Structures are given as structure tokens and as C-alpha cells.
Amino acid sequence: MSDALARLYPSHLETVKKRFDMALAAAGFDAVAVFAGALHTLFLDDMDYPFRVNPHFKNWLPLSQAHDSFVAHVAGHKPVLVYYQPEDYWYLPPEPPSGYWSQHFDIRIIKRPEDAPGALPIARRCVFLGEWQERFKNWGFADVNPEALLNPLNYTRAVKTEYELECMRRASSLSVQGHRAAEQAFRAGASEFEIHTAFCAASGQTDNQLPYGAIIALNEHASTLHYQYWNRDKPARRHAFLIDAAAQVNGYASDVTRTYSAEPDEFQALIDALDKEQQSLARKVKPELDFKTLHMDAHHAIARLLHNFDFVKLTPEDIVAKRISSVFLPHGLGHLLGLQTHDVGGFMANPRGDSIPKPDGHPYLRITRVLKENFVVTIEPGLYFIPSLLEKLRQGEHSRQVNWPKVDAFRKYGGIRIEDNVVVKSSGDPENLTRDAFRLT
Numbered sequence: 001m002s003d004a005l006a007r008l009y010p011s012h013l014e015t016v017k018k019r020f021d022m023a024l025a026a027a028g029f030d031a032v033a034v035f036a037g038a039l040h041t042l043f044l045d046d047m048d049y050p051f052r053v054n055p056h057f058k059n060w061l062p063l064s065q066a067h068d069s070f071v072a073h074v075a076g077h078k079p080v081l082v083y084y085q086p087e088d089y090w091y092l093p094p095e096p097p098s099g100y101w102s103q104h105f106d107i108r109i110i111k112r113p114e115d116a117p118g119a120l121p122i123a124r125r126c127v128f129l130g131e132w133q134e135r136f137k138n139w140g141f142a143d144v145n146p147e148a149l150l151n152p153l154n155y156t157r158a159v160k161t162e163y164e165l166e167c168m169r170r171a172s173s174l175s176v177q178g179h180r181a182a183e184q185a186f187r188a189g190a191s192e193f194e195i196h197t198a199f200c201a202a203s204g205q206t207d208n209q210l211p212y213g214a215i216i217a218l219n220e221h222a223s224t225l226h227y228q229y230w231n232r233d234k235p236a237r238r239h240a241f242l243i244d245a246a247a248q249v250n251g252y253a254s255d256v257t258r259t260y261s262a263e264p265d266e267f268q269a270l271i272d273a274l275d276k277e278q279q280s281l282a283r284k285v286k287p288e289l290d291f292k293t294l295h296m297d298a299h300h301a302i303a304r305l306l307h308n309f310d311f312v313k314l315t316p317e318d319i320v321a322k323r324i325s326s327v328f329l330p331h332g333l334g335h336l337l338g339l340q341t342h343d344v345g346g347f348m349a350n351p352r353g354d355s356i357p358k359p360d361g362h363p364y365l366r367i368t369r370v371l372k373e374n375f376v377v378t379i380e381p382g383l384y385f386i387p388s389l390l391e392k393l394r395q396g397e398h399s400r401q402v403n404w405p406k407v408d409a410f411r412k413y414g415g416i417r418i419e420d421n422v423v424v425k426s427s428g429d430p431e432n433l434t435r436d437a438f439r440l441t
């Protein structure tokens, strides 16, 4: 298994180098020092917040915990890893670098963070990339996080290498192991907290290793899009379960949502109908498709469900035109996925950083870009019964077109989201990492 990663890594590294070379040339620098990040201590305490590595650092190599380390790159040279490995007996120091990637780096071990400048190519015009620290100010960097460097890097990394796709396939497979255990726990009557624990155990992750805080929502909690608690109490009646939880492998994320009804009732029929619409949206993913168009297709799909299930007494076209679909689907259809769960770069028109505006009335859409081969996007339509938005609808001019007794009867389910991770392919069907993982795991 890890042979595949060893085989794919060298060409991934070549791509990363090329992208950095281009970005350095465009921004007018000779070298870059990519900082992994530093630990941050809690106020009045001697403990640190969980460490989250700079995504541009883990683009180079699979190290997610290497705080105070740098990757440095000069065009035409072997990249340098300045690796912070303190002598410590309070915390276990990082292992000596090893693995399929390590032979590709000129590795320089430092025992103290302040030894880094001696190991970095600062004599050249070296630009700093990462979370800036005051203590770096006299180290001699030529600039800090200039847009002229960041824009081309964030633009180009939307296209995934084969190595990255393999990491994401593995992340999908781990996610599915967690999802299966979570569904079982739900069916067995577990609390949100117990379901969360079952998810982490089955996917082999601690809380801090998850790509994002798991959303484990029973009943009406699913109407909060990013519901963030794990309730210890078991609800008296269980109607529905929404889980948005995933895994990461070598720093590459997956992002997966499923919704279940406790009974084979009309809510389950609504889930099944949304599932069909979701799969048809996912199948449309292809190069040169404008994601804004697909987002609007999702609104039409939700409008069809609102019409067919008799929630709204208007045609699907009118439901979209009068912006009623936005009450039930108040988020974007999806986002770029990779080094971050919400990868940046979704609005970029070009590597210079010009941006493509969001369609009027859709402020939460996270991609306005035209898709290219090997982008990975999420396709995550939802249909929710959100009290605050329903209240506005009830007060508004379209209230009479809404079948309120029906809508009110569905509030107890909270809502539905179905989310897959899809790779854009230039020929054949798109690769649905999530559906493949559910089929194979």
C-alpha cells in the first residue's frame, strides 16, 4: 500500500517544485522559506493549543506535527528541510525524518528554533511563507507572504497530483470506516457523544487529527449547519441523524456527510430523493464546467423536492425565482478540498489573484471557478428546516405558498445533507472518492 505513495511521491514533488519556481519568478524572489508554524500557549498557562500545520508546508512532505521546522526551496537545488528536533523529556521529540519522501530533501536538524537562520538560504532574496512571528524580524527575509507569491500557489494547487489523489482515496476509506460505525451506533440508540467516540475509534483518529470538528447531530440539531456539540444525553425519541465527519491522510482531507432516518418513513423518502439528485449533480462534474451553474442546478433540484413533497405550492422554477429554495438550502453546493477542508482559491480567476464574484443572493458559495481536470470538489446539497429562516419566510410575502403544517411536521428531523468528494476527470465519469469508498470499504 505505502509502495503506491513511494512510487507517486517523486512526481508530486516535481510538480510542487515547478509551481513554486513559477510563483517565485512571478513574485521576483530567489528562494522561499515555508514555515510549518509555531505552538501557541494558552493565556496564563503552560499548555499549548493543538498544532495545525501551514498547508503550504505539508504540500511538500507528509509532516503534520513538525512545528518550528521549515522547507526552503531555491530553483534548481534539492529542497532543504530545516527540522526542529529538540532534546526534551517533557514531550517526546519528533522522530528523525524517515520514509519515502526523506531522501528527496537536504535535511538539516536544529535543536533550537533560533538556529534556523543558519540553515536557511537567507543570503539570497528569500521570501517567508507562513504564520509570521515577531522573532523572525531580523533574520533577513526579503518579504512576508506577498500576494504575488501566494496567489499563483493557491491557484495552482486546486489541481491535484496523482499522489495527492491517492492520499485522498485513503482518507475517504478511513472516513467510511468511521461512518459505518457511527450509523451502527445511531441505530443502537447511542448519544451524540457516543457516536462521535465510535466514529473516531473506527477511523483511527483522535479529535485533534480530524480535518474538521465532526458534526454529529441527532434530530433537530441537524438544522444547525455546523452543529458543534456532542450531547451526552440520549433524546427521548430519535427521528434522524446527520453526520458530517471525515479523516485526513498525510495532510489531505476528506469531507463526508450522510443523513439517516430512524424509520422507513417519509423523511427517509426525502433523503432517498435528495440522494438521487446529489448523485446526478456529482455526475455532471467535468472540466470547463462553471461551478456557479452547478450550484444553481442544485437549487433547482431542491426546488423539485420542495414541490414534489408538497412543502411549497409553487412550480420548481418559481421556488428558485422567488428565492424560497435558499431558505431550505442556505449554503453553497461545495468547495475545493485538499490540504484544507475548505481549500482557498475557490474564487480565483487566474494565478494573479483576480476574483470571480459570487452570484447575487448566494453569499456562501465557496467556488465560482471553472473546473479543471483533477480539481477535487465537494458536492453537498442540503435541505434543512432552520427555525430562524423559516420564521422569516413565514413573515414574508411568500408565506401563503408554503404548506406550513407539513413543514412544521418535519422540523423534528432537522435536515438533510449528503456530501461526496469528487475528482474532475477529462474523460469518462468523474471519480467519486466517497461513493467508491462506500462501495469498497
Ligand code: GLY
Residues within 6 Å of the ligand: 212, 244, 255, 335, 341, 380, 419
Ligand atoms: N464539513 C464542513 C463542510 O462540509 O464544508
Ligand code: MN
Residues within 6 Å of the ligand: 244, 245, 255, 256, 257, 419
Ligand atoms: Mn462536510
Ligand code: MN
Residues within 6 Å of the ligand: 255, 334, 335, 378, 380, 419
Ligand atoms: Mn464540505
